[in-house]
Amino acid sequence: MTREDFQALYELQQIDSAIDARNALLNGADDGSGAQAALEAAQARLSELEEDVKKKQTHQRQLELDLETILAERAEKSERCYGGTVSDPKELSALAAKIDELTRNADRHEDMILELLERLEAAEAALAEQQATVERLTAEHARIVEHFDGSTSRAREEIAELQARRAELVPQIDPGLVHEYENLRARFDGIGVAALVDGKCAVCNVAVPRVQQPMIERGAAAVKCESCRRILVIPEGG
Ligand SMILES: [Zn+2]
Known part of the structure; x- marks a missing residue:
């Protein structure tokens, strides 16, 4: 796995959340x-x-x-x-x-x-x-x-x-990572990925140990938030 896998995974989460929001709108409409x-x-x-x-x-x-x-x-x-x-x-x-x-x-x-x-x-x-x-x-x-x-x-x-x-x-993302993401999405209300922002998980707002941060940056393996269990990603350019 590489950084690119996790960047693409982060984009995938945003796409899926956007699809979910629109589906909720459609489901609510008569x-x-x-x-x-x-x-x-x-x-x-x-x-x-x-x-x-x-x-x-x-x-x-x-x-x-x-x-x-x-x-x-x-x-x-x-x-x-x-x-x-x-x-x-x-x-x-x-x-x-x-x-x-x-x-x-x-x-x-x-x-x-x-x-x-x-x-x-x-x-x-x-x-x-x-x-x-x-x-x-x-x-x-x-x-x-x-x-x-x-x-x-x-x-x-x-x-x-x-x-x-x-x-x-x-198809651009490691299949095992996609599979894990899908499992987390199914378990955790559609959210399988969390951004790491200012040393904190952006989903649950709990601080991520500093020692984990270089591992997340390298993107060689999935690192999960210890509090909410989402896969942590450092988004590029934002
Ligand atoms: Zn979290």
Whole structure:
């Protein structure tokens, strides 16, 4: 290991901290996923209501067709019963009974149609209300996504640039040192490297023994802060 490894490692820490700060900003920003979930749930409910209205309309048409058939049959039976073409009393009374039965059946169908119309009206009102809800949630979601895109585009661009620089930098550093740095970052809240400034660790502010300072300057091996365990580096030019 050389001084250059530690200088590059110090730069790597600064890049990683900058990426972490931007990611924290992005994580804290509302990307619209909550609004999206609400919209999807409302759309699913809308489909159910559309299906319900369609089923009721189909049922209504069927009842109306059935009613027409019953009325046509009754008209035909009435024609025979009262048209003077049938004179057999038995047949006439059978016809009259059939006409009564058809009349009762027609009444029953009219009642069912009326009742269904009421339920259809309620279903259509629920559907219209849900359509308004979906429109409102669609606009809400679009607004949040637009705001997220606008407010985070710079952070996302910067992360891309920082990651490109990171990818250039990592191969220039001793792999064992990078590995140790990654372990420390994972353990110590993202900070694996500390600058040595005025004889002190810049992370924990504890004095570093003078005897260690030439070793840190040489950069032949990693020297860690005895207090906070970060790898100590003397930054060049600052
Ligand atoms: Zn320290």
